[in-house]
Amino acid sequence: MNEREVFQRLLLIVEEYYAGRQSGKFLDYFDPDELRQLLQLDHHPEGCDWDRLFDWTEKYLRYAVKTNHPSFVNRMWSGASLPAVVGEIITAISNTSACTFETAPVSTLLEKYMIDQMLEIVGFEDGQGQMTTGSSNANMIAMMCARNLHDPAAKDAGLFGCRRLLAFVSADAHYSMDRAANILGIGLEQLIKVPVNDRGQMDVTVLEKKLVDCCESGSHPFFVAATAGTTVRGAFDPVEPLLVLRARFGFWLHVDGAWGGATVLSERLRPQFLPGLEKADSFTMDFHKMLGSSLICNVLLLNNRRDALARTLSAGDGSYLFRETEDELLDFGPASLQCGRRVDSLKWFLDWKFHGRKGLAARVESFLDLCGYAEECVGRHPELEMMAPRASFNVCFRYVRDEASANDFNLALRTRLYQRGISMVGCAYIEERLVLRLLITNVSMGREDIDRYFAELVAAGREMDSEWRAGAK
Numbered sequence: 001m002n003e004r005e006v007f008q009r010l011l012l013i014v015e016e017y018y019a020g021r022q023s024g025k026f027l028d029y030f031d032p033d034e035l036r037q038l039l040q041l042d043h044h045p046e047g048c049d050w051d052r053l054f055d056w057t058e059k060y061l062r063y064a065v066k067t068n069h070p071s072f073v074n075r076m077w078s079g080a081s082l083p084a085v086v087g088e089i090i091t092a093i094s095n096t097s098a099c100t101f102e103t104a105p106v107s108t109l110l111e112k113y114m115i116d117q118m119l120e121i122v123g124f125e126d127g128q129g130q131m132t133t134g135s136s137n138a139n140m141i142a143m144m145c146a147r148n149l150h151d152p153a154a155k156d157a158g159l160f161g162c163r164r165l166l167a168f169v170s171a172d173a174h175y176s177m178d179r180a181a182n183i184l185g186i187g188l189e190q191l192i193k194v195p196v197n198d199r200g201q202m203d204v205t206v207l208e209k210k211l212v213d214c215c216e217s218g219s220h221p222f223f224v225a226a227t228a229g230t231t232v233r234g235a236f237d238p239v240e241p242l243l244v245l246r247a248r249f250g251f252w253l254h255v256d257g258a259w260g261g262a263t264v265l266s267e268r269l270r271p272q273f274l275p276g277l278e279k280a281d282s283f284t285m286d287f288h289k290m291l292g293s294s295l296i297c298n299v300l301l302l303n304n305r306r307d308a309l310a311r312t313l314s315a316g317d318g319s320y321l322f323r324e325t326e327d328e329l330l331d332f333g334p335a336s337l338q339c340g341r342r343v344d345s346l347k348w349f350l351d352w353k354f355h356g357r358k359g360l361a362a363r364v365e366s367f368l369d370l371c372g373y374a375e376e377c378v379g380r381h382p383e384l385e386m387m388a389p390r391a392s393f394n395v396c397f398r399y400v401r402d403e404a405s406a407n408d409f410n411l412a413l414r415t416r417l418y419q420r421g422i423s424m425v426g427c428a429y430i431e432e433r434l435v436l437r438l439l440i441t442n443v444s445m446g447r448e449d450i451d452r453y454f455a456e457l458v459a460a461g462r463e464m465d466s467e468w469r470a471g472a473k
């Protein structure tokens with residue numbers, strides 16, 4: 001097969017997959033041993049031709065989860081939008097690292113352009129930003145900037161002998177905060193989890209008491225993170241009261257908008273969900289979640305601190321790579337965690353231009369409406385119950401059973417739906433009770449898909465319920 005034929009075959013496979021992305025089952029399930037057999041991983045140890053390679057690419061797609069399928073309501077992302085896919089293909093074929101302008105001139109300018117767009121939309125002045133490898137790492141970089149700002153010796157001397165630094169997040173914050181505290185030498189004991197109220201939002205009164213205690217004990221409250229859209233319940237911690245506390249205690253206020261940060265694009269939703277955001281110190285959001293870009297597409301933005309990223313992150317001798325330019329901030333490398341930087345900017349830019357801010361905002365607004373509809377559906381089925389008041393985009397529910405068996409039953413129901421290729425939904429625990437967490441991020445989904453989703457779930461639940469009652473578990 002010559003190169004031209006390779007590309008023709010590739011495009012044929014891609015096109016065919018894309019055309020069928022929402023039809024049939026979302027998954028042909030095989031257990032790991034069966035799948036290993038089907039994939040024939042040991043074949044052709046000495047190398048093989050293109051036909052054999054395409055056999056594997058076709059198998060990859062045949063046994064993959066169709067994340068574009070309306071029955072995939074499992075994660076904060078689903079199948080990528082087409083402009084993002086085009087961007088990914090071009091990124092792969094032109095393979096470069098976005099750490100310097102020299103190796104990635106267009107990407108560098110696209111990234112800067114998009115960051116400027118976002119700084120303006122968010123309302124950060126004299127700010128700075130970068131695309132990172134996801135909100136987990138963006139949260140860590142924000143915490144790192146805060147750490148080094150509050151203890152400038154930390155970069156050179158480490159945290160040995162310095163004042164005890166305390167960070168505060170809600171009890172429902174993402175686990176990446178714990179990872180950040182671990183990696184940055186803050187220590188998990190210094191990451192204080194503030195309880196949430198009955199709507200899943202950080203209890204600011206309790207936070208205030210904890211801040212007072214922290215100062216009285218001689219420790220230093222250097223970082224508070226509000227979550228804009230918590231992972232399980234979708235709650236938005238209130239930023240405005242946190243700004244009042246920041247004025248008193250002087251911490252860095254970060255907003256983790258990995259999930260719900262997308263509401264910043266909607267003029268209708270922003271005042272409801274993100275009042276005060278423009279005064280925070282930093283903000284991160286993922287374009288690969290609700291906004292439909294492909295994994296990974298994230299941005300971290302800093303307010304009023306043009307040099308904080310480079311000051312915090314640069315270390316070691318990068319002179320073999322980085323050149324002084326007229327605009328010394330042109331290269332992203334010196335202010336990044338890693339050396340090789342994947343080009344994520346092209347797909348971001350293409351998506352942005354294709355949909356426009358208004359198109360993306362409309363997408364987020366329609367997801368919220370659909371989540372309201374999903375909640376209504378739960379109310380209509382006597383077999384189902386909501387497990388937390390819906391705070392935004394997350395619909396947390398379960399199949400009704402007695403408390404003693406509810407967790408096991410719902411977990412088994414979820415597994416059955418997955419293994420039969422019927423649907424895939426997330427699950428999590430709220431106060432030790434297992435909930436099914438429905439998330440809608442698929443732009444082609446409508447009310448009829450949601451009706452079908454719940455009808456299938458209830459049918460499988462009834463079937464399982466009678467099996468369990470008959471003791472045939």
Ligand SMILES: Cc1ncc(COP(=O)(O)O)c(C=O)c1O
Pocket residue numbers: 076133134135136137173174176227229230231256258259286298
């Ligand atoms: C609130 C929140 N923050 C951070 C993250 C991590 O995002 P990423 O997957 O981009 O690292 C998630 C992921 O689900 C999240 O829900």
